[in-house]
Each structure stands twice: as structure tokens, then as C-alpha cells.
Amino acid sequence: MTELDRSLDAASLEERQRRFQEDLIDAYDEELEMEIDDRIQDGDAGLTEEARLSRKRYFRELFRLQGELVKLQDWVQKTGYRLVVVFEGRDAAGKGGVIKRITQRLNPRVCRVAALPAPNNRERTQWYFQRYVSHLPAGGEIVLFDRSWYNRAGVERVMGFCTDDEYEEFFRSVPEFERMLVRSGIKIVKYWFSVTDDEQELRFQARVQDPLKQWKLSPMDLESRRRWEDYTHVKEVMLERSNIPEAPWWVVQAVDKKRARLNCITHLLGQVPYEEVEHEPVVLPERVHHAEYIRHPVPESMIVPEVF
Template sequence: MSTSDTHSGRDWLEAELADSLDEDYELELSEPALSMEIRKIYKTAHPPSIDRVAYFRHLLALQSELIKLQSWVSHAGAKIVVIFEGRDSAGKGGVIKRITQRLNPRVCRVAALPAPTERERTQWYFQRYTAHLPAGGEIVLFDRSWYNRAGVERVMGFATPQQVEDFFRDAPGFERMLVRSGIILIKYWFSITDEEQQMRFLMRIHDPMKQWKLSPMDLQSRVRWEDYTKAKEEMLARTNIAEAPWFIVEANDKKRARLNCLDHLLQQIPYTEVPHEEVTLPDRVFNPNYDRQVLPSEIYVPSKY
């Protein structure tokens, strides 16, 4: 690598770092209604997290590797599925956002399925998930997955004991079929403590910008904490197969959880650097007879800011 390449890489990193810090400050400032008392309690309950600047330096380095992974996936025609499971407010969405943030949505997409329709309830259980599986050259991130049956559906009584038992018998075979078809399947469980979930729920309740994240089902998960714990333990025990093992992300510290998960994800995939042709900007073609049309002012968005 030439000195100029090193300098340009460093300049890019510094520019992105400044940009990311600005975004982070903006998110903090966008929470004026957040109870200062709850924020104070939340900070007291947590040991110091990783320094903000160090966090973004690590995050940007990992995201640059994700771009290399994306190039390899497209070049090799690889098929990758990553499942994100965990309790409500465990931080799954935050990690998914950091993965997709700098990637091409045509290569890396998120599957976050709503509750099944009446028609879907009559289908083979895995059917609605198979429609979202990747073709060659694609990465699919499942923000919750077919494991709903072993978790929320089981605990809330949306599935019968027999349906749950059928799921435990079928899921390992289903996943082995996916792996045999050439899909790289990676499964994450995000683990937080009882106290941490309670604190995060309180933060959401007192923040109008985040209240939309709390559904009646989420609130029920507080009531049924122990039921979810038992369901999770059986799920991990019965579906942890060699072809697609579970990986647990300790997620009480959001920043460390994001970095650890991204770093681990990159290690699970045998990607390599893909050679790229140098991109050069072509010269603009000028037509001396072309006059730019003057458009009516009313079609422009007002410049308020």
C-alpha cells in the first residue's frame, strides 16, 4: 500500500469518525423528554462502557471489513443467513442497524416478519420464512425468526404443546437442509439480565421517541420473565446443532455487544479480499447547444433550514 493510500485511508477514517460522533450526539439531543432521573439511575447501574471515540474507531474498522465481506459474497455467490434472537430490548435491532448501515441493501437485507396472517397459519410452519431465504450473492438478517415458535408463541399460548414439540423435532432437520443447500447459517442469542431489561423498558416508557418500540407483548414479557427463561433454555439445548450452533452475545453493555457480535460474525465466514478494478470518473460531456430548463419555483421543497 502506498503512502498516499495510507493517508487517504486515515483521512476517510477520521471523516467517518467525526460523522459518527455527530450522529451519536444528535441521538442524545433528540431525547429531551427523557427522564433525567432515570438516565442518572441507568448510568449508575452500569460500569463505564468503552470510550465513545474508541467505540467508533472499532466500529468503523469492523464495518470496513463488512464491506469486504459484502464484495466477497457478491463475487462468490455466497448465501448467508444470520438469525438474531433474544429478549425484548436486548439490542438485536442496534446490532442489525450497525451491520446494514454501510452495506448495499440489494446484497444485505433484513427480514423482520409480522405476526402470521390467517392464511399463513394454515401453511407448513417454516413456509413463510423460506420465502425470505437468500439467493446466491445475498445476506439475510432475520430480526427474529422461526424460533418465534419456541419463544413468544410457546410462552403466550399461540402454539399448542404439540406444535412446539413438532418444531423442536423439525427445526434441526430444516436447518441441516439449509446448510446442505450451501447456506451459511449463523444464530445469535442476545442475553441481558432481568434488571437490565427492566431499566431499558423504563427508558422507553419515558421517552416519546422510543415508546413505539413497546408493544403489549413486550410488556407481557416482563410478567413472564421466568417462563421465557425456561423456554430459552430448552430452545438452546434442543436446537444447538453442529451444523448451526447457537452463539450467545452478552448484551448488557450495548456498545461492547455490537463490537463483539460484528467481530464474531466476520470470523464465522471464510471471506477473502476480492480484486477491484480502479474506478475513475469519466469526463463530463458538454453540449454547447444545451440550455438548462428553468423550473417553476413552486415545485421546489422550501429551504427552511
């Protein structure tokens, strides 16, 4: 190995470690976002001034968009609107991250996530779409599908979990299935999260190194890494054969996770004709006191030890 090769390898290793550090900070951000607001920018030790400013802009825009999502939620509840949002993409593309930011400040009774496991033996004998139908929204509900019926066009096709006939039947059925849902009054928004080969490899390696994230790496994820080109082919077929005017596909460029979150939420808000709902002022009632009320002490054995 020449001196130049060693220098390039060292630079590559340094860049990789920098990205791992960024990914770690991003994981911390996921928790900080629940507490931080635009007046308190904490936990950014080790970042450059440019990175701190970028992070501050990100939080400011995220909180603004989450405020709009609350308005959307109120409007959906009031009008009885029904919204389905489908999130598809490669493993580690960032689908879960944007779903978390969408639901973070919303009422789970209004906005819920459907993340279905692999079908059981009984479900395999049902009409393919049947197990998804029960998760569709009623009036005044939003359902986010963290992967969806498009499993058949992706992982099932690549891994051989469906036959050629089942695969072709899916593409004959899915446009009519979605048109039927739209005719019934359900709005469908479909997102594909796109990442590069190098970016997915980096995110997988970061998960390998982080004990708190290793659970995210299933044997299927590891196999999908090996079959990158197969997944690319079936993705291209899926986007071509199921892109219909009533429920078109939208591609989110997701190499930069924070920008992908902001862009996706902004686009989603633009797909629904929501308006701000006026609310009556909230007035906290006076606490009622009764002279005969006696509060009984809680037994010490029931108290959680105050370790901290």
C-alpha cells in the same frame, strides 16, 4: 423509613437517572455514527474523560469492523455465497442495534433484513417454515433475520399461540430444516442476545420515559416483562433442543450494548472465510457537454420551501 433507607433510595434514583442519561446519549450515537469518523469526536458533552475515551475506542473499533463487513459483502457478491444470520433474544436485548450497525454501510441489495410480522390467517394454515423460506438468500446475498422461525419456540410457546403438538413438531422439524439449508449451501449463524432481569427492566423504563422510543413498547413487550421466568424456561429449552453442529447457537452477552455490538460483529466476521476482493480503480468519466443542450427551469411551485 430510616435515614439509611432514604439514602439508599436516593442513591438508587441517582444511578437510574445516570443510566437513563447514558441511554439517551447512546440514542444520539446511533445518528452520529452515520456522520462521525475517528478524527472527529463530537457530541460528547457531559461525559467524563474516561467515558469519552471509551466512546472514542468504540467508534474506532466499530468503523474498523464496518470496513471488514464491506469486504465481506464484496466477497459474498463475487463468490455467490449465501449467508443467513438469525438474531434472537428478549425484548430490548439489543438485537436491532447490532443489526443497524451491520447494515449501516452495506448495500441493501446485498444485505437485507427480514423482520416478519405476525402470521396472517392464510399463513397460519401453511407449513410453519413456509413464510420464512421466501426470505432466504439467493447467491451473493446476506439475510439478517430480526427474529425468525424460533418465534414458535419463544413467544408462541409462552403466549399460547401454538399447541403442544405444534411446539413438539417444531423441535422435530427445525434441526432437519436447518440441515437441509446447510446442505444446499446456505451458511446459518444463530445469535441469542442475553440481558439480565434488571437490565431489561431499566431499558423498558427508559423507553417509557422517552417519547421517541415509546413506540418500541408493544403490549406483547409489556407482557413479556411480566413473564420473565416463562421466557427464561423456553429459552433454555430452545438452546438445548436446537443447538446442532451444522448451525450452533452463539450467546452474546448484551448488558453492555456497545461491547455486544463489537463482539457480535467480530464473531460474525470469523464465521465466514471471506477475503478482500481486488477492484479495478474507479475513474470518473469526463462530463459530456452539448452546445444545443438547454436546461429548463423548475417551476417555483415545485420547489420545497427552504425553511432552514
